[in-house]
Amino acid sequence: MADYIVEMRHITKRFPGIVANKDVTIQIKKGEIYAILGENGAGKSTLMSMLFGMYEPDEGEIYIRGKKEIISSPRYATQLNIGMVHQHFKLVSNYTIAENIIMGIEPVKKALGIFPYVDIKGANEKIARLSRQYGLEVDPKKVISDINVSVQQRVEILKMLYREAEILIFDEPTALLTPQEIEFLLKIIKGLRDGGKTIILITHKLEEIKKVADRCAILRRGELIDVLDVQSTSTKEMASKMVGREVSFTLDKTPAKFRDVVLDVKNLTVTNEDKFQVVKNVSFSVHGGEIFAIAGVSGNGQVEIADAIAGLMKANSGQILLNGKDITEYSIRKRTLEGIAYIPEDRQTYGLILDFTLEDNLALKNYFKEPFSRKGILNKKEFETYGEKLIQEYDVRSGQGNRTQVRSMSGGNQQKAIIAREIQQDTPLLIFVQPTRGLDIGAIENIHKQILAERDKGKAILLISLELDEIMNLADTIGVIYNGQIQKIADASTLTTKEVGQFMMGVKNENDKDGREVKD
CATH class of the missing domain: 3.40.50.300 (P-loop containing nucleotide triphosphate hydrolases)
Structure with a gap:
């Protein structure tokens, strides 16, 4: 003893x-x-x-x-x-x-x-x-x-x-x-x-x-x-x-079939609350059927790019186009209705209302539409049916199912709930910021498969991750950011992990123009 x-x-x-x-x-x-x-x-x-x-x-x-x-x-x-x-x-x-x-x-x-x-x-x-x-x-x-x-x-x-x-x-x-x-x-x-x-x-x-x-x-x-x-x-x-099963460490990824441009970001500049430019004249585009990943060390402006596209931060200058429509001045809800699904970095502050039940959180993007409500009256039966469907499909584990207070759930299952809700919106653009943070290997495998499945349906995927392995495995195109500026945009197959790491640390500058054009 x-x-x-x-x-x-x-x-x-x-x-x-x-x-x-x-x-x-x-x-x-x-x-x-x-x-x-x-x-x-x-x-x-x-x-x-x-x-x-x-x-x-x-x-x-x-x-x-x-x-x-x-x-x-x-x-x-x-x-x-x-x-x-x-x-x-x-x-x-x-x-x-x-x-x-x-x-x-x-x-x-x-x-x-x-x-x-x-x-x-x-x-x-x-x-x-x-x-x-x-x-x-x-x-x-x-x-x-x-x-x-x-x-x-x-x-x-x-x-x-x-x-x-x-x-x-x-x-x-x-x-x-x-x-x-x-x-x-x-x-x-x-x-x-x-x-x-x-x-x-x-x-x-x-x-x-x-x-x-x-x-x-x-x-x-x-x-x-x-x-x-x-x-x-x-x-x-x-x-x-x-x-409790065999886990695959490799992704079964078919070649991308690019469609029309869904997201077009032009000369985007974003300033934080301290009046400091955190995103500096950034331009890139994402096609349907493409996973465009932004790689960078934490704090280099990548999250602010995502927040500006989703409407959580205001763009100081530049344009954000969704399917050719300028949404730069749209409200968050208007952008959502126009076709943006957003998995934020901070799931507890921006992704969930912790004191709501799981079924209420899963319906947050739909509660004001039919059949979830009619003439301002909520249809709780629809909340329940919809919640049970997502819990089953995305393996969201909780003590009391639909009725579970989200605050009491594990961080990983909170993340699964957000991803279930956002993918279910069936939008042309999905923005994933740190989608597998806090998830176990089995859940990561499932999320990666879901991201690839959405891409194969023709959705445009903007992926922002601090996990370089995740970016190298999933991305069709990689944009590397350093100090608020895009250093390099290229086909993922033309970049090595070492090269991406060097661009992330600001060691390499973009001189050659292989891959897609990058505007500084």
Whole structure:
């Protein structure tokens, strides 16, 4: 028993309409990186939330360092030196980094030996020192709203380290990061393990498990399928155990049959709220039957291009034409009705209304049309029928089906719901921004097949992804963006991954004109 720092024995947890975990037993050794692998909604986060005291198991026992514990709250978990970085960060946006880290355990001094005050100066110094020690450099005085996602993640890790956590739980830690940031984080995780910490990594990304994990437990629909030694197990075997079937790592992609131009973007310039030009004089076109992918490092203007086309951001200059019609000044709804489906980068802010039910979210693009409503009166029976159809067709998993509050669903199943709703609109243009972010390998395979199927129906697809492999596998044409400008547009078959990577980093400039014309 003493060999294991964490033991969870015969754990069962139920929610209304679903058994999230069923008789799960895992045993984790001190100083190892132990991965919990599974599909979206397999029960990974629920299992670890019980270890962190956010839920209590309905059945089973938890042992920490050989002693049976009832972990009734995150505060008690913290006392046991357990820390957790959640998939959606728990930070106060208008507080500084230091204020977030010390919240609840503020260091107090007394002025004149009488008057208590929070020693923020001492906290800043300690956090700066801690951040340097673990290679997590941050400025403790910066406000959370002013830092990017990868720095916010460092803050969450520092929160655990500040509280002297020995058992560190990472819940889908790379879901919001760029490939470069992922590499950096995996190095940090290895460094924490080498420093004596025990790491539990909740993920569905096989390549990350292969890079860092020692062992991995595979969950499927709430049940433990197997515990594997990572180095001696192939990713193919892990994938098939995770989804319960053989998974293809290659796409069956037929040559594209281009039709007329559906989307024509001419000299588009977009300025952000700080009056900074984030998109600079960008021009490109997308044909029916074509997947046009924009590749670039995060923050180079690609998301703003998509937002400007969909109407979420205003174009400062230039034109956006849809099937030859100028839609530059159209409202979002008018663009939708004209024929744009949009899968946004931020599913929770722009894609869903989290406190609505699943069936209401699936009908968001149609509720004002017949047969969903007539003369302003909603037809809830149609909502129900339509919701059930999409849930079945797109394998959206939820505890109470149509009636499930979307907030309670896993991130991957939230994403499936958005993709189901948007593809079902049957529009001439589909814009996919990070379509497989947070999805497991089985779901990614299905989404890629759906994107190709829409292309083969003659739809125009604009794909924006930070996953270079995804772009190279799916795209017919690639446009590479750097610092708000398109560096290169070419047939995907004429570009190598290395060349695209060089353009993404601004190393190469567009001098030759092979491929399609690019306007600077």
